[in-house]
Amino acid sequence: MLNADIIESITGKTTKKHKSRIPAKLDLLQSITGLILALFIVFHIIFESSILLGKETMYKLTMIFELEFIIEGGSPIFISILAFVIFIILIFHAFLAMRKFPNSYREYLRFRTHTKLMNHSDTNLWFIQISSGFMLFFLASIHLYIMMTQPQNIGPFASSDRIYSDVMWPMYLMLLVSVVLHAGVGIYRLIMKWGIFDGENPRKNRVKTKKIIQIVVVFYLIIGIFSLISYMKIGYDHRANYGEKYIPQMELKNEN
Amino acid sequence: MSREITIIALKYNPSDETSKPRFAEYKLPETAGMTLYIALTKIKTTIDHDLSSDFVCRAGICGACGMIINGKPRLACKTLTSEFKDGKITLLPLPTFPLIKDLSVDTGSWMKNMNIRVNSWIVSTQKTDISKFEKKIEPKVAEDIFELDRCMECGLCVASCSTAIMKENFVGAVGLNRVVRFSIDPHDERNDADFYELIGDDDGIFGCMSLLACEDHCPKNLPLQTKIAYMRRKMVMV
Ligand code: HEM
Ligand code: SF4
Ligand code: FES
Numbered sequence: 260m261l262n263a264d265i266i267e268s269i270t271g272k273t274t275k276k277h278k279s280r281i282p283a284k285l286d287l288l289q290s291i292t293g294l295i296l297a298l299f300i301v302f303h304i305i306f307e308s309s310i311l312l313g314k315e316t317m318y319k320l321t322m323i324f325e326l327e328f329i330i331e332g333g334s335p336i337f338i339s340i341l342a343f344v345i346f347i348i349l350i351f352h353a354f355l356a357m358r359k360f361p362n363s364y365r366e367y368l369r370f371r372t373h374t375k376l377m378n379h380s381d382t383n384l385w386f387i388q389i390s391s392g393f394m395l396f397f398l399a400s401i402h403l404y405i406m407m408t409q410p411q412n413i414g415p416f417a418s419s420d421r422i423y424s425d426v427m428w429p430m431y432l433m434l435l436v437s438v439v440l441h442a443g444v445g446i447y448r449l450i451m452k453w454g455i456f457d458g459e460n461p462r463k464n465r466v467k468t469k470k471i472i473q474i475v476v477v478f479y480l481i482i483g484i485f486s487l488i489s490y491m492k493i494g495y496d497h498r499a500n501y502g503e504k505y506i507p508q509m510e511l512k513n514e515n
Numbered sequence: 516m517s518r519e520i521t522i523i524a525l526k527y528n529p530s531d532e533t534s535k536p537r538f539a540e541y542k543l544p545e546t547a548g549m550t551l552y553i554a555l556t557k558i559k560t561t562i563d564h565d566l567s568s569d570f571v572c573r574a575g576i577c578g579a580c581g582m583i584i585n586g587k588p589r590l591a592c593k594t595l596t597s598e599f600k601d602g603k604i605t606l607l608p609l610p611t612f613p614l615i616k617d618l619s620v621d622t623g624s625w626m627k628n629m630n631i632r633v634n635s636w637i638v639s640t641q642k643t644d645i646s647k648f649e650k651k652i653e654p655k656v657a658e659d660i661f662e663l664d665r666c667m668e669c670g671l672c673v674a675s676c677s678t679a680i681m682k683e684n685f686v687g688a689v690g691l692n693r694v695v696r697f698s699i700d701p702h703d704e705r706n707d708a709d710f711y712e713l714i715g716d717d718d719g720i721f722g723c724m725s726l727l728a729c730e731d732h733c734p735k736n737l738p739l740q741t742k743i744a745y746m747r748r749k750m751v752m753v
Pocket of ligand 3: 570572573576578580581592593
């Protein structure tokens with residue numbers, strides 16, 4: 260064991276005789292990992308909702324992510340790698356954010372009665388954040404594990420079969436709601452926490468920020484739910500041919 | 516036309532072994548412009564001599580009368596009973612501070628410890644010569660300092676903070692506000708690393724979860740969100 264660690268754990272001072280800078284780094288990293296995940300979600304849900312524009316659009320987008328424009332035919336391995344990187348960031352973020360959970364009966368009781376009595380909107384939002392964060396521990400892990408291990412099964416039919424025939428839709432519905440709420444509240448908190456848009460009139464900007472984020476959250480919930488319905492419908496129509504992959508329009512034309 | 520109002524107050528004396536925590540209910544006629552200070556005084560003089568609550572200035576200046584009023588941390592002397600349409604008002608002592616009795620809590624000792632903990636004073640190597648004027652500072656800076664100095668240590672920011680509710684050692688918005696006040700004062704010679712020694716941990720600035728209940732309940736409307744964010748940005752750069 261490092262002598263420096265022993266000294267700090269006993270005296271509360273580092274060997275340089277000052278307080279550790281680690282808590283500062285952890286606070287910053289918690290925000291940075293949260294920001295990366297939130298930005299990822301912002302794009303991910305848009306791409307995933309391409310199914311609303313039709314099977315062909317979703318197929319083409321999938322191929323872009325498989326780097327078809329570089330490698331002939333594309334390769335799903337890049338999706339595996341992306342999922343793995345996001346998984347690592349997620350684990351790290353959860354590890355850091357976990358420190359904030361109420362962690363005893365007394366803490367939980369005091370927190371919950373206090374928030375219920377006070378009914379203060381931003382404190383209520385934090386309760387949504389820790390609850391959705393807790394759900395994401397499980398839901399995001401399930402989703403990411405499947406994406407890491409079966410990246411080839413992403414496409415208009417493969418995804419729809421997973422959602423409908425493999426009965427993954429309840430999981431996806433919970434994942435959608437929890438991740439959109441969590442990311443929305445998280446971004447709001449980030450902006451307040453670091454005073455990013457304080458400007459000339461911070462109080463007015465806080466109200467504005469909240470309004471804008473509310474609108475974005477509702478927008479994402481709507482496109483998310485509609486695309487889930489869309490995958491369900493495709494999956495239902497395709498149930499007899501479960502497992503069959505989508506054949507893009509171009510190839511069909513060539514065959515004829 | 517005056518209506519009857521109902522005041523429900525938590526009663527408990529921790530230093531009396533026979534005392535059991537309970538809610539007491541008082542009914543009294545509302546008078547014009549009645550504040551909770553007036554209502555509580557009325558109860559104490561006519562219904563229950565044993566009820567305890569604190570007041571000094573009765574004018575929203577001293578910060579002694581903070582309590583939880585229908586769930587919200589507020590000053591009793593600045594709260595009109597007419598605000599509550601159903602005429603029912605529930606009063607609790609502020610959490611996060613040691614309970615003295617009923618609605619009376621010891622914010623004083625808490626604030627004293629906080630001030631010592633964050634070294635809430637000017638640190639300077641200059642010898643003060645009281646026969647001369649103080650070093651001049653920019654009017655804008657002076658204004659900023661006076662703004663933060665308006666804090667009256669009522670403790671409502673602490674009582675409204677979920678972090679403080681859960682973590683007993685959390686320094687609270689009031690403490691962070693003190694640090695910002697001295698960090699912007701040109702008379703003070705401390706640098707950011709010195710302030711980091713006082714608040715650079717999870718009981719200090721990094722414990723704050725930005726729930727902003729402090730900002731929303733401070734009766735002096737201090738700019739706590741921006742000042743805490745400012746200090747956080749400084750402290751992560753140390
Ligand atoms: C894709 C998934 C996720 C996204 C987009 C995301 C995003 C964010 C963001 C932007 C923040 C604000 C950061 C800050 O205040 O410094 C945050 C905070 C938080 N996250 Fe996540 N997060 C995700 C997953 C998780 C998971 C799996 C957990 C489970 C432990 C979690 C728990 C929390 C908690 C408890 C906070 C509040 C921390 C605090 O108040 O200081 N998050 N998240
Ligand atoms: S910052 Fe505001 S709420 Fe907190 S103690 Fe000072 S005056 Fe009271
Ligand atoms: S009695 Fe002084 S603030 Fe209420």
